[in-house]
Amino acid sequence: MMFAALVPTDPGGGSDGDSESRRRGSIGALGMVLLLASLSVLFASGIALFIVVRLADGDAWDPLPLPKSIWIATGVLLASSTTGMAAAFGAKRGPSAVLIGGLLLTALLGCVFLALQWQNWQELYPHFQKAEERAMERARALAVEMNLEPPLRAIPRAFGIFYMLTALHAAHVIAGVVPLLWVTVRAMLGAYRGTTGDGVRRVIVYWHFLDVMWLILLGLLAISAT
Amino acid sequence: MSSLNPAAAGPLVGAPATDNYLTHSRGFWSWAATLDHKRIGVMYLVGIFTMFLVGGLFAVLLRSVLLTPDAAAGGVKTIVDANMYNRFFTLHGAVMVFIVIIPGIPAALGNFVLPLMLGAKDVAFPRLNLCSFYLWLIGTGMALSSLYWGGVDTGWTFYTPYSTKVGSSGAFGGVVPVVAGAFVLGFSSIFTGLNFIVTIHKLRPPGMTWFRMPLFLWGTYATAVIQVLATPVLGITLLLLLAERLLGIGFFDSELGGDPVLFQHFFWFYSHPAVYIMILPAMGVMSELISVFSHKHIFGYKFIAFSSVAIAILGFLVWGHHMFTSGQSELLGVIFSAITFSIAIPSAVKMFNWLTTLYKGSIDFKAPMCYALSFMWIFGIGGLTGLFLGMMGLDQHLHDTYFVVAHFHYVMAGTIFVFFGAIHYWWPKMTGRMYDEGSAVLASILMFIGFNLTFFVQFMMGTRGMPRRYYEYRPEFQMGHVISSIGSYVMLAAVLLLIYTMIRSLRSGRPAPANPWGAGSMEWQCASPPPHDNFKTPPPVVDAYDYESLEWDERVGGYVHRGRRGGPAAAH
Amino acid sequence: MTGILADSLGLMPPKASTFAPAVDFWFDFTLWVSIFFFVLIIGLMLLFMVKYRRRPGVRAVVTPTHSTALELSWTVIPTILVVIMFWGGFKTYMDQRVMPLDAYEIGVNAKQWAWEFTYPNGIRHPELHVPKDVPVVLTMYSDDVLHSFFIPAFRVKMDVMRGRYTKLWFQATLASPPGQYYPVLCTEYCGTSHSTMTTKCVVHETRAEFEQWLRDADPLKKLTPEQYDEYLRDPSAFIAAHPDIQGLQSPADMGRKLWDSKGCKQCHSIDGKVGTGPSWSGIWGQTHEFSNAPPTAVDENYVKESIVNPRAKALKGYAANAMPTYQGRITDREIDSIIAFIKTLKSGSEAK
CATH class of the missing domain: 2.60.40.420 (Cupredoxins -  blue copper proteins)
Structure with missing residues (x-):
């Protein structure tokens, strides 16, 4: 959504079209770099929290049975990055079939990934409920020992953080599908003719970023489960 | 109005004399949907100043409550009970920090000035800029809506487990909207920072090298880096807080295996750099004001520029000094204390450079300069008292007392002085009108007296052991509290006088020349107010601090470049 | 090492601990340094404000815009001072944070x-x-x-x-x-x-x-024998009627705190778990069998005897010498509280 806002200002001046578009491209590219830097900090702080909590919990960590389809989802996301690369490659030659097809496929695979994630969340939910009961028991026992009111709800932290981080990632995937569709429509309407396709490339760079973030998250979740 | 302004109407600017950004288009949507950085800046300024008044009224109310030690002694305490008091100090803090000071100088004045100063037509991403403004508006609305939900009484720091378990009434309470509002305001701040970094990197006209940029831009640049890289951590922290409050995920709640100190680490990782988000732009403005009103080249340009960058980097590494008594490990405390002291050096370097700039200058006590000189005094005290708090052994005594309250007001509210100075300084450029120096200077002097009256005595109360956020206190402190409250009334009078001055200027102020102060930076080369697209052609880049070629021109009522009077600019 | 300036200005509260002189000394040190720099900066500023105020026809003098020597000196001197302050703060802090052993x-x-x-x-x-x-x-x-x-x-x-x-x-x-x-x-x-x-x-x-x-x-010590009887008959009514006697609680609450603080909980659980000693959960009224005495029901006298003379009866299934005597370490009124507490522990009531 913010990509629409990342449209650079018209710097004006009488510069000719080619150097002008290169100039605008470099403005957008820097904006993208900063956006990704900011998002990296966002994910990094989430991951830092994950590591702190995981280390602090030690053996008390609830086993987190990662659903099988999470690996399928990962495959889908990786595939979407490849189609994205193809689209970015195609963008160099204007509104080609490679560009439009690549973009459409990428957006579609993004949606499939989201659907699979939804499926994963549901699959994990019964485990989550069981773990919540256990967590609630622990909290109640502690409350008795401390002579205090027990808490209203006790979400096991392993699950809490799994849902939080994957939801954070999914929100950013949604925020990537929207501009993907936007550039697809623009490409279909014949935009990017005779341009370097910077707009497309920026969206794809963002897409790769999501891919990398997902691999890091998944790696952490997989390691911590054992 | 700028037709009275021959210098500005010269071919250098090239804009039609009657057309400026205020008159370029009309109607509600021409403002609400504008992409013009100047209009966005003005909208920010109006919004932020309004919120400053709201936060300020909370403060005056707080000070009135504190006139008497307890309800038995009468006074306002018979009307305002402890719960209301707690809600008011929370909102005072949250409004002033997240809504007023953090966006204050960068978003309001930075937006207006930065592209002009750079010689650019706009910021790099005008739509993102407007988006930032609306996020600010939404965040502010959300934060204020907490009043409807029963208020929020956690203090602006939202410390857990108070904010996740107790706080205001009900599971929702006022905590959720305020925290969500701060989250949205964070996005606004990130987008502004991102925009400014790209603008400074990419939209500098030919000849505007990094070391020719006015120091305000260096300050804003350093700020923007912090905004982009620190604010996401606040985002995560607030999300966790909401998840914990609404869903019961136990990150911070020890009953569920969490750790309340973890929240403090996350919170201060953003909120300490946020102090530098507040102070760095103010320091940038200071460098402009001190140099312009001494009519003298800034001293030690590179040291000032690099000290901004140094402060921005070190600012990321000192958050733990808020936690010397929190139960974090002693080793961590030692490291944080050491880095905290190192950050004192670049701040001192700036002070000495400003001082040396004054030496042998031609000091003109216009209102902006009065605010700037006040800041030297105020930041001097604010910075030096930081040394006491950075010493771990002393902090054991001073932490969370009025000493801390006074210290951060001397630093953070010190930036309000610069904010006011900057408003006066760029007022003629923004509105095309001069203001009345007499009443503006009087307001600045009142403000200075009121401020010191309010906060200096709080240092002494703090060392005697007066804790912060206290509704009732022991009678031995009443004298101090009364002095402090009187000071706040003086400040209130000063702000009212300031508003009066500004309204009078809008109604009947003398039309402003292009360059009323004799400043060298580029925003003073276009007309006041500037035309819609700032510069038709990028203006020639000159040394922003070279005043030798600037001369007072009686006919214009402002300064002009020597040899440029009524004619084309001299080549530079 | 004390704070002369802080003292004479009355800035600090009374010095009532061993830390106070050191804290006040470093406060004073920092205060002197701060006053020096503040007077230096503001004094020069005021001087310049007067001397170099704008006067008609007088332009600012062009002076060098940079001086490495000056910049270095006002970087290095404050650096040395803050290193000293850091050391002072560190030293005081370490004294505060390192706990003495035999405290x-x-x-x-x-x-x-x-x-x-x-x-x-x-x-x-x-x-x-x-x-x-x-x-x-x-x-x-x-x-x-x-x-x-x-x-x-x-x-x-x-x-x-x-x-x-x-x-x-x-x-x-x-x-x-x-x-x-x-x-x-x-x-x-x-x-x-x-x-x-x-x-x-x-x-x-x-x-x-x-x-x-x-x-x-001990709040129970403040009670006269008559008051104590009244308290035992209806603790909550007595507490409500005597707000001046601080620290009074119902005997059962008091007993729970004693269980927590006197070391009972090391061996006697209240949730049915078997420890070094029998759990108190549901113990009231049970009949205990002993290796050296006839079976007895758990009642007031048995509990009291077990506290002051634990070896009089050796409960079957538990070590006979595990419990030390509390003779002289506990008052009769405290024993009453513990009894009242045990009475509240129904079988299994605390386990869930």
Whole structure:
């Protein structure tokens, strides 16, 4: 959504079209770099929290049975990055079939990934409920020992953080599908003719970023489960 | 109005004399949907100043409550009970920090000035800029809506487990909207920072090298880096807080295996750099004001520029000094204390450079300069008292007392002085009108007296052991509290006088020349107010601090470049 | 090492602990440095403001815009000074944070919005009393939100939180004058009555005086025999009728605290788990069999005997010598409280 806002200002001046578009491209590219830097900090702080909590919990960590389809989802996301690369490659030659097809496929695979994630969340939910009961028991026992009111709800932290981080990632995937569709429509309407396709490339760079973030998250979740 | 302004109407600017950004288009949507950085800046300024008044009224109310030690002694305490008091100090803090000071100088004045100063037509991403403004508006609305939900009484720091378990009434309470509002305001701040970094990197006209940029831009640049890289951590922290409050995920709640100190680490990782988000732009403005009103080249340009960058980097590494008594490990405390002291050096370097700039200058006590000189005094005290708090052994005594309250007001509210100075300084450029120096200077002097009256005595109360956020206190402190409250009334009078001055200027102020102060930076080369697209052609880049070629021109009522009077600019 | 300036200006509260002189000294040191730099900067600023004020026809003098020597000097000199300050702060902090080994230990419990102090003899009291010249370690715990324990006169402060014990120590050097006290404050915002979460710290001149206070602090000791009977008949009515007697609770509550503080809980669970000794859960009224005595029902006399003379009856299935005698370490009225507490422990009631 913010990509629409990342449209650079018209710097004006009488510069000719080619150097002008290169100039605008470099403005957008820097904006993208900063956006990704900011998002990296966002994910990094989430991951830092994950590591702190995981280390602090030690053996008390609830086993987190990662659903099988999470690996399928990962495959889908990786595939979407490849189609994205193809689209970015195609963008160099204007509104080609490679560009439009690549973009459409990428957006579609993004949606499939989201659907699979939804499926994963549901699959994990019964485990989550069981773990919540256990967590609630622990909290109640502690409350008795401390002579205090027990808490209203006790979400096991392993699950809490799994849902939080994957939801954070999914929100950013949604925020990537929207501009993907936007550039697809623009490409279909014949935009990017005779341009370097910077707009497309920026969206794809963002897409790769999501891919990398997902691999890091998944790696952490997989390691911590054992 | 700028037709009275021959210098500005010269071919250098090239804009039609009657057309400026205020008159370029009309109607509600021409403002609400504008992409013009100047209009966005003005909208920010109006919004932020309004919120400053709201936060300020909370403060005056707080000070009135504190006139008497307890309800038995009468006074306002018979009307305002402890719960209301707690809600008011929370909102005072949250409004002033997240809504007023953090966006204050960068978003309001930075937006207006930065592209002009750079010689650019706009910021790099005008739509993102407007988006930032609306996020600010939404965040502010959300934060204020907490009043409807029963208020929020956690203090602006939202410390857990108070904010996740107790706080205001009900599971929702006022905590959720305020925290969500701060989250949205964070996005606004990130987008502004991102925009400014790209603008400074990419939209500098030919000849505007990094070391020719006015120091305000260096300050804003350093700020923007912090905004982009620190604010996401606040985002995560607030999300966790909401998840914990609404869903019961136990990150911070020890009953569920969490750790309340973890929240403090996350919170201060953003909120300490946020102090530098507040102070760095103010320091940038200071460098402009001190140099312009001494009519003298800034001293030690590179040291000032690099000290901004140094402060921005070190600012990321000192958050733990808020936690010397929190139960974090002693080793961590030692490291944080050491880095905290190192950050004192670049701040001192700036002070000495400003001082040396004054030496042998031609000091003109216009209102902006009065605010700037006040800041030297105020930041001097604010910075030096930081040394006491950075010493771990002393902090054991001073932490969370009025000493801390006074210290951060001397630093953070010190930036309000610069904010006011900057408003006066760029007022003629923004509105095309001069203001009345007499009443503006009087307001600045009142403000200075009121401020010191309010906060200096709080240092002494703090060392005697007066804790912060206290509704009732022991009678031995009443004298101090009364002095402090009187000071706040003086400040209130000063702000009212300031508003009066500004309204009078809008109604009947003398039309402003292009360059009323004799400043060298580029925003003073276009007309006041500037035309819609700032510069038709990028203006020639000159040394922003070279005043030798600037001369007072009686006919214009402002300064002009020597040899440029009524004619084309001299080549530079 | 004291703070001459802080003293003469009356900036600091009385110096009543061993930390105070060092803290005040470094406060003074920093204050002198600050005053020096403030006077230097503001003095020069005022001088320049007068000397170089704008006058008609006088332009600013062009001076060098840069001087490496100047920049270096005002970088290096403050650096040296802050290194000294860091060292001072570090040294004082380490003294404050390294707990002495053979200190007198007092437990601190914070809750919205009151302090409670647990002394080694199990007495809980809302006021902090300490002997002069004895190192005291406070082990602190919060029942709810964050609090922070602060005694200005001792220059000590530490956050108190739930889920983790925090510690703080001091050695008082100045007895509080009769009838006076040092304020104990909460400095971490904790809700509505945060500002009234204060209490008194009384420093006794001698250890003996302190011990005397401690013996007298047992609220049950303050009761006359008639009052005590009245209290036993209906504790809650008695507590309501005598708000002046602080620290009174129902016998069962008091018994629970004694179980917690006197070491009973080391061996006797209240949830049915078998420990070194039998669990108290559901024990009341059960018939116990002994290796050296005829079976007896668990009643008042049996409990009392087990406390003051635990070896009189050796319960089958448990080590005979495991329990030490509490003779002389517990009052009759405290035994009554423990009995009242055991009576409330129905079988399995605490297990869930």
